[in-house]
Amino acid sequence: xxxxxxxxxxxxxxxxxxxxxxxxxxxxxxxxxxxxxxxxxxxxxxxxxxxxxxxxxxxxxxxxxxxxxxxxxxxxxxxxxxxxxxxxxxxxxxxxxxxxxxxxxxxxxxxxxxxxxxxxxxxxxxxxxxxxxxxxxxxxxxxxxxxxxxxxxxxxxxxxxxxxxxxxxxxxxxxxxxxxxxxxxxxxxxxxxxxxxxxxxxxxxxxxxxxxxxxxxxxxxxxxxxxxxxxxxxxxxxxxxxxxxxxxxxxxxxxxxxxxxxxxxxxxxxxxx
Amino acid sequence: xxxxxxxxxxxxxxxxxxxxxxxxxxxxxxxxxxxxxxxxxxxxxxxxxxxxxxxxxxxxxxxxxxxxxxxxxxxxxxxxxxxxxxxxxxxxxxxxxxxxxxxxxxxxxxxxxxxxxxxxxxxxxxxxxxxxxxxxxxxxxxxxxxxxxxxxxxxxxxxxxxxxxxxxxxxxxxxxxxxxxxxxxxxxxxxxxxxxxxxxxxxxxxxxxxxxxxxxxxxxxxxxxxxxxxxxxxxxxxxxxxxxxxxxxxxxxxxxxxxxxxxxxxxxxxxxxxxxxxxxxxxxx
Numbered sequence: 001x002x003x004x005x006x007x008x009x010x011x012x013x014x015x016x017x018x019x020x021x022x023x024x025x026x027x028x029x030x031x032x033x034x035x036x037x038x039x040x041x042x043x044x045x046x047x048x049x050x051x052x053x054x055x056x057x058x059x060x061x062x063x064x065x066x067x068x069x070x071x072x073x074x075x076x077x078x079x080x081x082x083x084x085x086x087x088x089x090x091x092x093x094x095x096x097x098x099x100x101x102x103x104x105x106x107x108x109x110x111x112x113x114x115x116x117x118x119x120x121x122x123x124x125x126x127x128x129x130x131x132x133x134x135x136x137x138x139x140x141x142x143x144x145x146x147x148x149x150x151x152x153x154x155x156x157x158x159x160x161x162x163x164x165x166x167x168x169x170x171x172x173x174x175x176x177x178x179x180x181x182x183x184x185x186x187x188x189x190x191x192x193x194x195x196x197x198x199x200x201x202x203x204x205x206x207x208x209x210x211x212x213x214x215x216x217x218x219x220x221x222x223x224x225x226x227x228x229x230x231x232x233x234x235x236x237x238x239x240x241x242x243x244x245x246x247x248x249x250x251x252x253x254x255x256x257x258x259x260x261x262x263x264x265x266x267x268x269x270x271x272x273x
Numbered sequence: 274x275x276x277x278x279x280x281x282x283x284x285x286x287x288x289x290x291x292x293x294x295x296x297x298x299x300x301x302x303x304x305x306x307x308x309x310x311x312x313x314x315x316x317x318x319x320x321x322x323x324x325x326x327x328x329x330x331x332x333x334x335x336x337x338x339x340x341x342x343x344x345x346x347x348x349x350x351x352x353x354x355x356x357x358x359x360x361x362x363x364x365x366x367x368x369x370x371x372x373x374x375x376x377x378x379x380x381x382x383x384x385x386x387x388x389x390x391x392x393x394x395x396x397x398x399x400x401x402x403x404x405x406x407x408x409x410x411x412x413x414x415x416x417x418x419x420x421x422x423x424x425x426x427x428x429x430x431x432x433x434x435x436x437x438x439x440x441x442x443x444x445x446x447x448x449x450x451x452x453x454x455x456x457x458x459x460x461x462x463x464x465x466x467x468x469x470x471x472x473x474x475x476x477x478x479x480x481x482x483x484x485x486x487x488x489x490x491x492x493x494x495x496x497x498x499x500x501x502x503x504x505x506x507x508x509x510x511x512x513x514x515x516x517x518x519x520x521x522x523x524x525x526x527x528x529x530x531x532x533x534x535x536x537x538x539x540x541x542x543x544x545x546x547x548x549x550x551x552x553x554x555x556x557x558x
Contacts, residue, residue, distance in 0.1 A: 019467040023364040034383040037394035054407035098288035116292045124496025126513045131299030186280040255386040262385035
């Protein structure tokens, strides 16, 4: 668009004129672009088609019914819950500790801790996957759900730290001083004052970490032993045409769950801020 | 009773230990194994350290070409996602007003949905008998289904741009929210039009967010292997697929390690160069 399309409006309450770029339309188109593929897959999960082919021949809920007869699928989903729970709990705990240390204290390794807590975000996942794979091999640690959870705790930590840091910065340190003046030890102050105040942010951080882990596949493929998480199982099954419809149905079902969790995490955060 | 200073140990040490044990140490292990002389057993007794693996990678043009292609694809994907996300973030920050939260949630829902599912969705759309071809043929735009849309470099690029857009909007949105509105009003009072204000104030002030977005997409994408393996075919394979292969089928851990280290080095060099080119201190508020 050229400068000729500029409009000068008399200063309104906002005081600033606008260009005529239809940004609302751009946003609407983007939403369509983002939802259309998921929508198509959602509709497809009810089709009788056995292959990824169009047009849709007929509709059925059979695939959803078959989920509950597929023992492997249910086990994989259960494993994902376990891994997500462990990873989110560890990441949130460590993110909280790191957050309090960085916000409330001045110490020699402060900058390094902050950098280290964010660093997993700037290393390609395959690098970390290979690295943890080799470490566990070298230490003779058999690959299992625990090794996946350990890997996920590392990549989820930056999210927990970010969410909790931003909340801790806004927390008045005078509250802690008051508690300590009244005779509470610092651990008691954290337990009785800081953690309750952080409550909603902690829950939101935990849910975010859980979702990060629950959906993660690149790292989990390298760290999974015989017990697979759902994304690992799904990734392995995607090549086999005959199980594809059930897989898609299960993925759609789980997607509804994670989307609901995300909305909860978001609602909690925006209410607490 | 534990004082405040004493508590610091209990707060700082666990995350430190965890990240050293499960982040720094494993990266060190990859580096150590990449310096093994042979491709066989992990044995540090003879001939370690050696640059054999690196020599082999650097002497194999196919590997370096794949690294170049992956960096190029990651650049295109990160740039596209950033450019497409900017107007959306701008809309949320400046135009959406009180509905910004609901619009933001609407944008983020696809990001919370399963990653593999979104990749599968594009396989379904782009396939030879997929949704796009079906629509094209039934509308009569084409007689025969368009040749393979899926299993190409383009399919990988489209899918990953799609996957990253909602995430890309977040740092830009945060940066735009921090743009001081009084600067814009001052510029308007001094006679600057909307485009001048956008070019001279909004863009420079949001540049740190734009750069953050670019790298938050670029870095993971360079090492991507899941999406290429599903929609990339042979043309769309990336460097990450080669690395994965050396740890699974080919079973050559030292060579795979050297390739991973070279990838990380390439990424770090590019990030450093970019940050030097765009002097952050000059644009940061």
